[in-house]
Amino acid sequence: MPSPRSADHPAVPPPQRDTVDALISQTQRLRGGLDAVRRDTVADLGGTDDAQVRWQRALCELAVHQLDDLGRHLGELREGLLADPPRTDEGTEADATGTDGGTEADPTGTAGGTEADPTGTAEAPAGSAATGRGSLLSRVGSAEWNLLSDGVTWSDELCRIFGRDPGDGGLTLDELPSWVFSEDQPILTAMVTDCLVDGKPIDGEFRVVRADEVVRTIHMAGEPVLDTDGSTASMWAVLRDVSELRRSERAVRESRDTLSHQRRIARTERRLAVEVQEAVLPPWRGSLRLPAGDGLPGAGPVADGAALDLAAHYLPSESSAQIGGDWYDALELPDGRTLLSVGGLTGHGVTATCGMAMLLGAVRGMAVAGIEPGPLMGRLNQLLAVSSQPALVGAACGQYDPRTRTLVWAQAGHPAPLLFRDGTGRPLRSCDGVLLGATTGAAYTQSEERLEPGDLLVLHTGRLARDAEGATERLLALAPRLTAAHGAQECVRTVAETFGDEPRENDACVLIARVTGARA
Template identity: 55%
Template sequence: MPSPVSADRPAAQPPGRGSVEALITQTRRLKGDVDAVRRDTRGDGADPAERWQRAVYDLALHQLNDLDAHLAQLRDGPAPLPAVPAAPPAVPAAPALALPGGSPLSRVGTAEWDLLTDEATWSEELYRILGLDPDRPARTLDELPGLVLEEDRPTLTAMVTDCLVDAKPIDGEFRVVRPDGTVRTVHMMGEPVLGADGGTTSMWAVLRDVSELRRSQRTVSETRDSLHRHRRREPTDPRTVAQPSETVTPPWYGSLRLPHPGPAPLDLAARRLPGATVPPAGGTWYDALELSDGQLLLTVGDLTGPGPARPDGLAALLGAVHGMAMAGAEPGRLLTLLDELLGGTARPAPGGAVCCRYRPATRTLVWARTGRPAPLLYRGGTGRVLDAPGGALPGTSPGAGHAQSAVTLRPGDLLLLHSDGLVPDHSGTAAVDRLLGLAPRFDAARTARDCAETVAEEFGGAGREDEACLLVARVAG
């Protein structure tokens, strides 16, 4: 939209349509080249350097997709501002673009606040970004902080005050809470509009949702830190065994398309949350495996017992689990066989684990567990803990069997499996209630990866004591 800074200085004219089309063509060609290199360099995800490289490619694609959409909006031009702010017309939007993995692309919304009439005018895209009803009046500057996360309100207030009082440009970020409970990061740029006497008469702004971009940047930072830790550790350093999850990582990252023809029956994503304890008491893992009969095996857990959890020991354990599952062992029987396998050995054993077998044809989930964590099921904006079968810890009761339960899932259902460290014993039911309270945000999320990121944001803070991991599975509709 035009952005006059003063009444006697005309707004800059937009570039010609042909020159913008040329920029769009160049951007899309570069996007294709980056994506081609990204696909050619795709490894199995076990090497920290490969994970970092892939994260950087994903971030570059985020930014190029953003640039593509913004240039398209520049080419199409803004819709004229309405005379009546209660019914703003739609701003021509760029075509919806998606990153590999299904991440949504942020778009650009515009706003103008008239200080003389106390009226606000928003583009339709801004309503979508903030999750508000476009048939309702736009929020005034006094009402705007009510949409913002409480700890970010001083940031917004300072930006607006500097703009209106000192005529400073706006350029900053804050988080907004949408009516559905989701939290989005918004970047706001704007300037004051000055009247003939030099006083501020209104303020205009451009706002865009940069949540996915910031998440991608965090992933680059996390994988870079992981790579640095990996390179610092010497083979003889006893801390080498302190991070088994860095070495034994399932060969996939983020949203997963299982290798079978047709649509995937489950959208899967996982995260590992590092803890402050060094070295940790044991290792954590998450794993997904498609079996020969088309069923899916999902496991999450952590190790405990004598000695440290060496990466090769964790790999051997997962290999045994895979072999027994491929041979047809159901979750309860599998954990019983694992109990017999580990009985009497000095190897660490699962201290808390959940094993699930999903049958896509009937949407049946059969599961068993060791220790305390049970899967959480989210459906229709609410969540609950699945009724847990009994059973002892592997290695503690030789000959004891492990009971299993079954539940029929529905399209759109979401499962959350997590290791014991995510919800510590001393937290009681409060932390579980916090997990269940994420149901509205999960219901509004587009992908399993978005849900995994939500859990990481809520439970992955600097105050964590223990390492933990989680796996999210959404049933295809």
Template identity: 55%
Template sequence: MPSPLSADRPAAQPPGRGRVDALIKQTRRLTGEVDAVRRDTQGDGSDPQGRWQRALYDLALRQLGDLHAHLAQLRDGPSPAGEAAPAPAAPPAGGRDALIGPVGSAEWNLLTDDALWSAELYRLLGRDPAAPPLTLDELPSLVLEEDRRALTAMVTACLVDGRPIDGEFRIVRPDGETRALHMMGEPVVDADGGTCAMWAVLRDVSVLRHGSREVSESRDSLRLHRQAARAEHRWATELRQAGPPPGQGALRLPHSGPRGLDLAVLRLPARTGSPLGGDWYDALELPDSETLLSVGGLTGQNPAVASTMAMLLGALRGMAMAGTHPAQLLAWLNQLLESDAQPALGSALCCRYLPDRRTLLWARAGHPAPLLFRAGTGRRLAGPDGVPLGTTPGAAYGQAEETLQEGDLLLLHTDGLMSGGGTPADAEDRLLGLAPRLHGTHTAQDCVRLVVEECGENGPEDDACLLVARVTAPDRPGTP
């Protein structure tokens, strides 16, 4: 069972890792094969068809590299804050061609100032095929103003310094649509070593960039959500630590333990593992060797509920230390919830044990009554019920009294302790059915272990608490 005090939980590994690893291996193998074919078709750069083919191979290798990075991110999950990672894009309805985007080519002759565009480039730029192609001086007129400097720098570096072109910019088509283009190109050198022309291949990457932004935004949102969840988890943990010790085990009370009682407790977090529920248990040594025993819960699972639970628990302890008996305790807790800025509903069971008389005083507010086990049989204690906390202004609560015997077992629990569905009465019947087995236990802790076995392996759907008290001799303290 995970500890409810674990402030941080490691994120779950993405599913299907083996299948994604297989796809990554296939991508690597295909990349090697494409690169081998590309090297076999290398020419001297004078043939436009050869340049076009080589550029397409370069584009294919770039796409395979992107695919490899995308699959690696899919396998490894979102990157931590501050670590760059390529963001994969889901293929749109248009299929593979729509994802890759149209590809066009162009060549600009610097000696004659002529330009040659492919038909695909006209379609990509939204230009009339009958119109003359734009020169290098005219090309920036299509580009967004904030991207013109980047395009000019790429072209200048290519023509002056002989550097290959590899960059992106955005254009505005005549229909007003903005598209993102990726441009790759090289200078063409004449026999004297001077640049005589420049060729380029342009690819529409708008779909890819749009998908990258969506994934990046989703990754950022997921990171913020995880940060908020961790902060919420820590807050709830601190609130839990302000109350009684969670988990399973014998309570460690001041001095030598409660007089005449052997106590053990259990808190089961919900299957979701959230520590934000409002269920509690408590055992407090009171003046005159008396002991407060209580369990209860508020509806909901969020920080406000955990905060209200901590506030109620503090008030419950303070009033019990002042000598307030269970019925009046519940009335004041109900009033406290009515006046709280965060309205809440809940239930509670409060007991005060008097060891000299072996007497249990108890009252409840919309909560299951204590279960008493004696000599191999079990029963619900009879007593007045009361309305749940926070439902009725000024509600009054009745109080019951029960005389106990040495060896008796008291079981106090919250709703949802038993998994498997059914009504709360069905769950209590299952607990009462444990009477013969509980009779064979020796300590309160043994009883808790037995109930854990009966609760099932998956735990409750909601968080739940259990408090077991075994009556011992009045002059003998309970087991620490």
């Protein structure tokens, strides 16, 4: 059994007053700095209220309460150095430096503010009118239970923490458990038994329900006091109201758990979005030549050197946190033509990528069925009108016939394809067509362009840079490099190098098609 402390044990030399003053000053500076961090953090967040914001706010509030507690404890220590013995039982004892403002004991003057209820039950301020707002001892009290005389001595502050009139006195060890939560009563019983029987120090917490139904969380620390024959004469303890501190700690835990849960969901959704995207977009590794060989059976002869050398690239957004709904695609059709399409849905994540997969499948299916680009866009718009997941979609779709070297294409609220020839570039003549999903019954026209061997088509989703028009101008400025390149893959690398580090809010795609062969 540990040696209990005797009533006449020698006093431990107290710390020097100037050391405590220095610690109080450091606490004041930390508190001021924390206020600045909390103020700036909330301002930077712009009033949003997501899990990340709640977690940051909860951490700031917890740090505030801990620094306030530290300031109060240092103030008590300093007061004890100024007066011998400290009169902790006097409810009107003043703070050594004043208690109404930012003081040494309470650097911010907030010690006696309204406490939040840790269990959902309304709570009153920890301090009462008798102690005054910001009172040094508004949340700390002392108690002694004399086992020889059955006497009970409670400080006025402890009575107020329990919602009792100081004139009514304190609770006996038999009465105290009836104020404690039923599930916390074994904790109190074990602490008292260990102290009285085994001479162990007290250190634990329990919750009490006051007569006014206010719930407080109490931390009790103490020790037995022995008489001259070594038997336990009394039990002495300091009780501290830690309700607000525990509320802040719980808020940090809950907000941290919520944030972790949302991050796990985000990671899962991103993985699913990536898997959907990889399953749908062409898995090209280098250029792709279409039509393959002599074309499909029944497609007719292909003009010499009229095939397309194709390459594409997907550029993620600046954050890369979520995958968007952008796509690129090239497909050899049964009649020998080649389908070229790019587009993008609004939004990010699984919803956007699944919507992209649905639309891309529809584009492929209608093109295989022989539907021209203009009517194809109109039917896509009808599909979105009856979809359970409404979205706005920008797209460009073309069908290239290698036998005549003609490209028939249409657009829906999307940049026109760029044609590069002889070291220069220009957009193709625009077609009529609003964003898919913007309105029902929209009409989409189509245009036709004859291409020459060596011509280069660049289709992109318009979000290579923050400014779509600026992105088009920068692509056109690459004309000498693109037309001098040896293949579509080299052109894609040039575009990726130019826009790879661009700060983009959304993902982007680029598809490059080069007509092979030389001019006659």
